[in-house]
Amino acid sequence: MLTRQHAQELDLNDPLAPLRAQFALPAGVIYLDGNSLGVQPAAAPQRMQQVLQQEWGQGLIASWNDAGWFALPRTLGNQLAPLIGAGDDEVVVTDTISVNLFKLLSAALSIQAQRAPGRKVIVSERANFPTDLYIAEGLIRQLDRGYTLRLIDDPAELPAALADDVAVVMLTHVNYRSGAMFDMAAETARIHAAGALALWDLAHSAGAVPVDLSAADADFAVGCTYKYLNGGPGSPAFLWVAPRWQQDFQQPLSGWWGHRTPFTMSPGYVPDDGVGRYLCGTQSILALSMVGVSLDIYAQTDMAALRRKSLALTDLFIALVEAQCGDLGVTLATPRDHAQRGSQVSFEFEHGYAVVQALIARGVIGDYREPRIMRFGFTPLYTRFVDVWDAAAQLADVLRTRDWDQPRFHARGAVT
Numbered sequence: 001m002l003t004r005q006h007a008q009e010l011d012l013n014d015p016l017a018p019l020r021a022q023f024a025l026p027a028g029v030i031y032l033d034g035n036s037l038g039v040q041p042a043a044a045p046q047r048m049q050q051v052l053q054q055e056w057g058q059g060l061i062a063s064w065n066d067a068g069w070f071a072l073p074r075t076l077g078n079q080l081a082p083l084i085g086a087g088d089d090e091v092v093v094t095d096t097i098s099v100n101l102f103k104l105l106s107a108a109l110s111i112q113a114q115r116a117p118g119r120k121v122i123v124s125e126r127a128n129f130p131t132d133l134y135i136a137e138g139l140i141r142q143l144d145r146g147y148t149l150r151l152i153d154d155p156a157e158l159p160a161a162l163a164d165d166v167a168v169v170m171l172t173h174v175n176y177r178s179g180a181m182f183d184m185a186a187e188t189a190r191i192h193a194a195g196a197l198a199l200w201d202l203a204h205s206a207g208a209v210p211v212d213l214s215a216a217d218a219d220f221a222v223g224c225t226y227k228y229l230n231g232g233p234g235s236p237a238f239l240w241v242a243p244r245w246q247q248d249f250q251q252p253l254s255g256w257w258g259h260r261t262p263f264t265m266s267p268g269y270v271p272d273d274g275v276g277r278y279l280c281g282t283q284s285i286l287a288l289s290m291v292g293v294s295l296d297i298y299a300q301t302d303m304a305a306l307r308r309k310s311l312a313l314t315d316l317f318i319a320l321v322e323a324q325c326g327d328l329g330v331t332l333a334t335p336r337d338h339a340q341r342g343s344q345v346s347f348e349f350e351h352g353y354a355v356v357q358a359l360i361a362r363g364v365i366g367d368y369r370e371p372r373i374m375r376f377g378f379t380p381l382y383t384r385f386v387d388v389w390d391a392a393a394q395l396a397d398v399l400r401t402r403d404w405d406q407p408r409f410h411a412r413g414a415v416t
């Protein structure tokens, strides 16, 4: 019964529906791009004013203590921890994913250099988000000690790639392009059985799907706060280190924020006792402050409830698009199996870029990733079932009328 009325009924019965009012969604927009840049929490401007006027404007330098600025990477880390199955003092919110990967890959390789010096390979996927691979390349060049990057072309190739020369496996839990999700616990067990360490990138899973790093026995993780976590453009990333690795190993960006007692201003570096040693230098307090606003909304629900709605949204979108556009050349690129699906749906279409532009012109915002992938992210905090219905109807209309085939929809901006 795929009618618009059915979608409206689903909204009426949705226990998460009230959370939508806590987001500043522009009128007339169906936003299916929270996987790329989350929507602004309605409380964000007021909180920003408070930081500007009180904390910075009036408090000035005293706010490093009085407003908790200096502790913010750690307090936000503790606030974020329950979303990813981490404990207190295991997460810091800081820097970018790229920079944090450099720190964590360095730590992982130094652990293995002591335990198993023959292990010189980093394994990842060719389909991983490129910066993850670029950072591994750069670190390998920097170390200049015979490390190599081994890329698999399909998750099924992982067992064969796990030879006894592998030091660390760096996987992205939910693929940014296809929305396919790894079984974190099963793959971590496989990686450990092969003697390697497991580093997970949660860019498309933190706040999007339930994650339990502790139960999966993972070693390291990084993630993003400006995607599903709605921290704002360029809001800082986070990193997690399993408690067993926090004490004994260092990362190379040994800046003063990671020092055990930064304000003794001693000339020698002594790392913080815990995850704090993965901090480097002074953070943007304005950007960090916005992350807390969104985490306050997450505190009103839980990932199991969000996951139920996310799967219902993506199931509905897949069913509607296949029913209405099945004969128009679009093919599903996201797994149907719930256990293998993140919180996005990707369809392949030869002219996907132009189709997405035509949809944006109609107020339905998705995005495009090379090659041929139309990406639609479903954030259960603010997406309604009726939005799903309307978005699918617009997509069907754009395809059926070939509305996308206009010069203005083929022109490319710097960011797609």
Ligand SMILES: *Cc1c(COP(=O)(O)O)cnc(C)c1O
Pocket: 096, 097, 098, 099, 128, 129, 131, 132, 172, 176, 201, 203, 204, 224, 237
């Ligand atoms: C979005 C994303 C990044 C972004 O990295 P930054 O350094 O924070 O810009 C990295 N990896 C993956 C898998 C991503 O999806």
